[in-house]
Amino acid sequence: MNAEIIAIVNQKGGVGKSFSCINIGIGLARAGKKVLLVDFDPQASMTIALGYPQPDQLPTTVTDVMTKIVEDEPLQRGEGIIHHAEGVDLLPADIRLSGMEVALVNTISRETILRQYLNTVKRNYTHILLDCQPSLGMLTVNALAAANRVLIPVQAEYLPAKGLEQLLQTVKKVRKQINPGLQIDGILLTMVDSRTNFAKEISGLLRETYGNTLNVFRTEIPHSVKAKESNAEGKSIYAYDDSCKVSQAYKNLVREVLYLEKQREKHNIDLGR
Numbered sequence: 001m002n003a004e005i006i007a008i009v010n011q012k013g014g015v016g017k018s019f020s021c022i023n024i025g026i027g028l029a030r031a032g033k034k035v036l037l038v039d040f041d042p043q044a045s046m047t048i049a050l051g052y053p054q055p056d057q058l059p060t061t062v063t064d065v066m067t068k069i070v071e072d073e074p075l076q077r078g079e080g081i082i083h084h085a086e087g088v089d090l091l092p093a094d095i096r097l098s099g100m101e102v103a104l105v106n107t108i109s110r111e112t113i114l115r116q117y118l119n120t121v122k123r124n125y126t127h128i129l130l131d132c133q134p135s136l137g138m139l140t141v142n143a144l145a146a147a148n149r150v151l152i153p154v155q156a157e158y159l160p161a162k163g164l165e166q167l168l169q170t171v172k173k174v175r176k177q178i179n180p181g182l183q184i185d186g187i188l189l190t191m192v193d194s195r196t197n198f199a200k201e202i203s204g205l206l207r208e209t210y211g212n213t214l215n216v217f218r219t220e221i222p223h224s225v226k227a228k229e230s231n232a233e234g235k236s237i238y239a240y241d242d243s244c245k246v247s248q249a250y251k252n253l254v255r256e257v258l259y260l261e262k263q264r265e266k267h268n269i270d271l272g273r
Contacts, residue, residue: 003036003122004261006129006185007147012163013134015155016190018045019227019237020250021131024151026236027254029087033126036081038062039093040114040143041133042101047092050084051234055094058082063096069116070107081121086236089125097139104138111138111178115146136170144174150184151257156192156202156220164210185260186215188253193223215260219253222246 008021018041025037039046040062044055052058060080068075082090104110118128130143144150150171154164164187175182187210193199207216222245230240237247 003118003125004127004149005118005122005147006127006149006151006257007132007140007143008129008151008153009132009140009143009167010152010154010163011134011136011140011167012155015153016221016227017041017134017153018049018131019231020151020153020188020190020221021046021129022049023237023246023250024254024257025088025127025129026086026238027250028127028257030238031254031258034124035088036091036121036125036128037084037088038091038114038118038128038130040097040130040139041093042095042098042139043133044093044095044097046131047090047094049231049234050090052082052092053234055092056096058092058094061092061094061096063094063100065091065117066100066113067103069113070103075117075120078121086239097133101138104142111141111145111174114142118146136166141170141174141178144171144182145178147179148181148183150182151186151188152184153188153190153221154206156189156199156206183264184214185257186217188217189220191223192220194220217253217256219249219256221249221253 008017010017021037025035029035037046047055055061065075065080080091082092084090104113122128130147132140132143152167171182171184189203203220210216224246226241226244226246230237233240237250241247
């Protein structure tokens with residue numbers, strides 16, 4: 001099994017990264033895929049939203065497994081991985097991960113510590129999704145170095161062109177210097193309030209600005225209070241309310257993600273790779 005590793009990245013917080021990571025991941029699991037979700041944000045938003053409200057009390061987190069990689073200590077099989085009731089595995093985070101960013105500065109091959117860890121588990125999964133912290137620091141660079149695909153959630157309330165440009169530059173640098181196979185799957189519009197003309201304008205402008213060079217997913221994630229409610233319940237949107245608009249949108253998005261994969265496979269076969 002050769003896992004697709006997808007980094008979900010935006011250096012701005014509050015754009016629906018963790019929520020998207022959870023619902024794309026569980027959506028893929030519902031489509032029969034074997035999925036590992038990696039919380040790579042010291043705020044541990046994804047861990048909390050999946051029903052672990054006190055991540056600092058978990059016995060093992062991503063901080064522990066990365067520390068073992070750095071110190072060249074052996075890992076136990078499946079160490080730190082939690083099996084979630086909705087059919088995905090989770091490697092949780094806790095606040096100590098912010099200290100790991102500082103520790104990595106003096107580490108040999110510091111950009112590839114996460115990749116080295118994922119190499120030990122990726123044969124067990126078809127998909128690994130990385131929920132990145134809202135910054136372009138060493139942790140995010142580690143995620144980009146480990147991934148082969150990037151998905152960028154963008155809130156449809158403003159045009160984040162400057163921030164997006166900075167992120168695209170970082171992706172470009174990582175591709176050039178560390179990870180030549182890194183590709184951008186696309187930009188995902190989140191929290192779209194379709195009742196307002198402003199949201200439609202932002203959507204149109206974003207598609208116009210980036211649509212020629214990047215994929216902007218056709219699916220847009222609507223703004224909904226149900227998203228916050230499902231997080232508070234520690235459930236995916238499917239388990240919380242399978243018939244709501246947000247649930248439908250994520251189902252459509254998962255289809256798009258899988259379609260992109262198929263197209264890429266076909267392209268690679270055509271090129272004889």
